Amino acid sequence: MKRSPRRSARSLAALLPCAVPLALALSCSSSDEEEPPPPPGPVAFAIGELFPRGADQWRPGDPEPVVIGCDGNLGLTGLRYDPIVYRDAPPPPDEPNQPRYVRGDWLFRPPGACSRKQCGTLRVTVEPVTGGAIATGEASAETVVVNLAPLADALEGRLHIVAELMENGTVPAVRIGQPLADELEIEVTREDCSTGGDAGAGGAPGGAAGEAGGGGV
Numbered sequence: 001m002k003r004s005p006r007r008s009a010r011s012l013a014a015l016l017p018c019a020v021p022l023a024l025a026l027s028c029s030s031s032d033e034e035e036p037p038p039p040p041g042p043v044a045f046a047i048g049e050l051f052p053r054g055a056d057q058w059r060p061g062d063p064e065p066v067v068i069g070c071d072g073n074l075g076l077t078g079l080r081y082d083p084i085v086y087r088d089a090p091p092p093p094d095e096p097n098q099p100r101y102v103r104g105d106w107l108f109r110p111p112g113a114c115s116r117k118q119c120g121t122l123r124v125t126v127e128p129v130t131g132g133a134i135a136t137g138e139a140s141a142e143t144v145v146v147n148l149a150p151l152a153d154a155l156e157g158r159l160h161i162v163a164e165l166m167e168n169g170t171v172p173a174v175r176i177g178q179p180l181a182d183e184l185e186i187e188v189t190r191e192d193c194s195t196g197g198d199a200g201a202g203g204a205p206g207g208a209a210g211e212a213g214g215g216g217v
Contacts (some may be wrong), residue, residue: 009059031112040118043104045085045180046090049077053191059093068155070193076124077143078163078182080104106180108140111169121169125162127152129185138166139214155180161189 050058075134081091082102087135094100107119114120118153124136124146132154145161148155164181165173173180 004041008193032048037116040116041105042082042182043080043106043118043175044086044090044093044178045104045106045163045182046081047182048077048079048093048096048163050161050186051077052082052188058186068188068190070189070191072148072155073145074126074148075143075145076137076161078122078161078165080106080142080165080180084152094140106165106173108142109168110140113140114168117167117173119168119172120173121166123164123166126151127160129158129160130154138169140169156189157187158185160185 011164026207046062050066052058052066052074056067056069058066076128077093079090079096080094082106083104085102086191091101105116105118107116108121109119111121121138122142122144123136124144125134126146126148127134128151132153133146133150135146136148137144139145151159160183162181162183164179167173
């Protein structure tokens, strides 16, 4: 039996109110699905330089002992670099000042402010090589200032320094099984501050971020 064209048109019209919302729903659901963010790019980390007293700068390989200023502060700047570009060794500490420098993919943000991996803070730990007291500093910036007062008399002598990037400021960062951290041992002495004079203060150059540093990129 043939269906009447008029009856078929009425049936189709009855279905349209249901079909249109369904099509809209399907369209919205597909457009609202966000693409997952791309994985972070390559990054490696190394200790760049120390700022122990006034304008003094010390880099790995420089003569020792390192003289700590009268305020007992020690600044440390880390290098986050691209290990594909610098395959054989970390870049020189002054390389970030060059236009050719390729920075590794790490974002400095305060704890709890990260929405991706390879994001967070820089933590620095200083202790005598014989163990005992520990001094720490942390900042969401590439330079951290550590107050060495907790070391007391153990400040003078051989110190072990560990600098490590912290995921979201909570756990040590690792990329492809490699910790994003570096360490060194240095011989340290304290500046003679008994006569006043030109005693210097240690820390970060130009007032850079300290123990509670601000956000960075």
